[in-house]
Amino acid sequence: MRKISLLLVAIMMVSIVNIQTVLANTPDVSAASAVVMDTVTGRVIFEKNAHKKRTMASITKIMTAVIALENGNLNDIVVTSPNAAHAEGSSIWLEEGEKQKLEDLIYGLMLSSGNDAAIAIAEHIAGSVDEFAKIMTQKAKDIGAINTNFKNPNGLDEEGHYTTAYDFALITRYALKNDKFAEIVKTEKRQIPWEGHKWNRVLTNHNKLLKMYEGCDGVKTGYTKKSGRTLVSSATRDGWQVVAVTLNAPNDWEDHKKMFDYAFDRYKIQSVCEEGDFMKTIPVLDGKKDTISLVASASFQLPIMEGEKNKVEVKYDVPDYVMAPVNYGQEIGKIDLYLEDIKCGSIPLAAIDNVERKDVKMAFEKITKSWMMMFSNREIILKLMIN
Structure with a gap:
């Protein structure tokens, strides 16, 4: 019992010291x-x-x-x-x-x-x-x-x-x-x-x-x-x-x-995002590539205390997909940066590559050929079944 009491006293003393330290560092x-x-x-x-x-x-x-x-x-x-x-x-x-x-x-x-x-x-x-x-x-x-x-x-x-x-x-x-x-x-x-x-x-x-x-x-x-x-x-x-x-x-x-x-x-100014940092990949429809990578189009700095950088929250505001063609540097959505639920700023996101649109004629011919092959194989299978 005496050990528990001494422990409680010690904890209280540490708490008092911490409170006094905070108060001492706060402007009067x-x-x-x-x-x-x-x-x-x-x-x-x-x-x-x-x-x-x-x-x-x-x-x-x-x-x-x-x-x-x-x-x-x-x-x-x-x-x-x-x-x-x-x-x-x-x-x-x-x-x-x-x-x-x-x-x-x-x-x-x-x-x-x-x-x-x-x-x-x-x-x-x-x-x-x-x-x-x-x-x-x-x-x-x-x-x-x-x-x-x-x-x-x-x-x-x-x-x-x-x-x-x-x-x-x-x-x-x-x-x-x-x-x-x-x-x-x-x-x-x-x-x-x-x-x-x-x-x-x-x-x-x-x-x-x-x-x-x-x-x-x-x-x-x-x-x-x-x-x-x-x-x-x-x-x-x-x-x-x-x-x-x-x-x-x-x-x-x-x-x-x-x-x-x-x-x-x-507080010190610290970079929380650099221009060109990879942020997200999203699908591309009707493109010669299926996805496109998005990067930060600008750097962003914040005044933060030591150890706070990992508390910066990134919220994405980007479409679920984009239609081809996509041009290098094209702005696609943005990220919003939050610290302690306060919005600190926004950074536009940009495409890191070009994505050309699929050739419609080639795509149609490819689909037609696939169907023809499927029906051709069906006829062969039917003949084998009959024989």
């Missing part, structure tokens, strides 16, 4: 909600209250920029309305009736967090702030951010204006696929015109991580008294990009550095 962040997400797969690498709905402040402008880039022309001339010119909070000092290119307003939106720029953009794209907010919310739903609702384009506190850390990681992951968006949020300083003045406006990016963390790509800061400090940032190392989100984080700069270090220390 000041944020009320936080998440780190792989931009390739959407895989969550770290989270803390990631699905808790909270106010968001000026990170709202990430979606404002997305809608502007997707629905406007960068060379559009935007006229500043009285509503935009008198926007409260952070500003790029737009004046009523002032004209600016949409591109310059997006820079003012994302670098200097201009609330006036946000309203000018919204009114230009949708006619009103309310209509623009509806477009923002629908876009969020389309992306998969189902726990997000927008009431304005600038992030000022308003009833019904909320998101989650997880949702905003999804939104930013989507936004970073737009090359112009990625270019804007990485810009540290830019000058734009200032009508009626002898000098240009100088826009300075509020995101200190661009200088504080090697590999930082942007993205957007935010603050209101109700929301606290909010921050969305991304960083790339060894070709792998992650996005981090914190909501109500008193020490957000340090939080993000810790979360980035946690991700980059634990």
Whole structure:
């Protein structure tokens, strides 16, 4: 009995040590909600209250920029309305009736967090702030951010204006696929015109991580008294990009550095499929060959932890057969790659050889000859039976 008790104590001690080790390796962040997400797969690498709905402040402008880039022309001339010119909070000092290119307003939106720029953009794209907010919310739903609702384009506190850390990681992951968006949020300083003045406006990016963390790509800061400090940032190392989100984080700069270090220390880019790798063989009908081999038409890499490569699941989406002729390199179906039930990507499959169609005339003659031989043999057999 005493031996059993000692064994149980030993097991408990090992378990406690393991738990303490895990906790010691997990980022201790000041944020009320936080998440780190792989931009390739959407895989969550770290989270803390990631699905808790909270106010968001000026990170709202990430979606404002997305809608502007997707629905406007960068060379559009935007006229500043009285509503935009008198926007409260952070500003790029737009004046009523002032004209600016949409591109310059997006820079003012994302670098200097201009609330006036946000309203000018919204009114230009949708006619009103309310209509623009509806477009923002629908876009969020389309992306998969189902726990997000927008009431304005600038992030000022308003009833019904909320998101989650997880949702905003999804939104930013989507936004970073737009090359112009990625270019804007990485810009540290830019000058734009200032009508009626002898000098240009100088826009300075509020995101200190661009200088504080090697590999930082942007993205957007935010603050209101109700929301606290909010921050969305991304960083790339060894070709792998992650996005981090914190909501109500008193020490957000340090939080993000810790979360980035946690991700980059634990995960490495590894190849899970190489171009030309054999994947499957399928039948060919009416061909001079009965089957054709399919290979991966591209390579695919994933950020994964040590020992996880064998957990990548391959699901085939290929036809049961193909009709001849088949050409070398012809795309035939695809494979979908999954890790922990999350779809990581898809790779088209290609034929590795040519398969010509059978000669119909020769095939018919071959069948006819076979039938003639069969009937000829039948007559011989009948004669032998009669005799």
